[in-house]
Amino acid sequence: MRLRPWFYNTLYRLKMAPWDKEVRPVLVELVETxxxxxTEIRAAVDLGCGTGAEVVYLAAQGFQRVDGVDFSPVAIRQARARAKAAGVGDRCGFHRADLTAATVPGLAPGYDLVCDFGALNDTVGEARLAVAALITRLCKPGGRALLWAFQGDKAELPAAARMAPMIAPGEEKELFGETFDIEYLPTRPRTAMLLMTRRQS
Ligand SMILES: C[S@@+](CC[C@H](N)C(=O)[O-])C[C@H]1O[C@@H](n2cnc3c(N)ncnc32)[C@H](O)[C@@H]1O
Known part of the structure; x- marks a missing residue:
């Protein structure tokens, strides 16, 4: 099942998106440690940025330029308002776009940090390959990609949960292993939290 913008628009409009609560703790920990x-990361981008909590957090921490992309116009509107309220609107760029499209307006290769908390996870098949290729393309050599996804063997899930997109065990190596060194950060069961470093060549 592919989750479309209207689904996200509704959740964001009603303020019922269950993930939209706090800045992802892993990001806070990586910054605080x-x-x-x-001082080293000039440009960061958050793919599937939702209402912009992570983008605004990074900008408020002093990251110079932080972009966010989401295909939900409601999310993008709320993200812009959040950045303005936090006084970092001038360092944040929010773009409404589909990450699975051939081109994603507003983004160009060369980011020091590419975050994706749940966008790749929401795709399957060709669309997933497109998002993985985008992450690779945007991240500069030596840069980092921080990726969260549900991960597991669907056969082990209850029938009702098998419709949910997730990445298969080892799929991250197929998608990113040729280009990135992958570090596995501690996370909850049936999820993956990857800090990946793009090799120089
Ligand atoms: C699970 S939510 C996570 C939102 C945010 N990253 C967070 O951690 O709070 C996934 C987000 O990805 C966005 N998304 C999913 N597929 C997308 C696509 N193909 N193009 C752009 N955004 C997408 C959704 O609109 C949603 O905001």
Whole structure:
């Protein structure tokens, strides 16, 4: 099942998106421990940024330029308002676009940090390959990609949960192993939290 913008628009409009609560703790931890350092990371992008909590957090921490992309216009509107309210609107760029499209307006290769908390996860088949290729294309050599997804063997899930997109065990190596070194960060069961470093060549 592919989750379309109207589904997300409705959740964001009603303020009922269950994930839309706080800045992802893993991101806060990586910044606070200095593993993601605003003096080294000039440009970051969050793919599937939702209402922009992570984008605004990074900008407020001193990251110079932070972009966010989402195909939900409601999310993008709320993200822009959040950035303005936080006083970092001038360093945040929000773009309404489909990450599975051949081109994604507003984005160009060369990011030091590419985040994706749940967008790749929402895709299947060709669309997933397109998002994985976009992550690879946007991240500069030596840059980082921070990726969260549900991960597991669908056969082990209850029948009602098998419709949900997720990545298969080991799929991250097929999608990113040729280009990135992959570090597995601690996370909840049936999820993957990957900090990937793009090799220089
Ligand atoms: C699970 S939500 C996570 C939102 C945000 N990253 C967070 O952690 O709060 C996934 C987000 O990805 C967006 N999304 C899913 N597929 C997308 C696509 N093909 N193009 C653009 N955005 C997409 C949805 O609109 C939604 O905001």
């Amino acid at each position: 200095g593993r993601l350092d605003p």
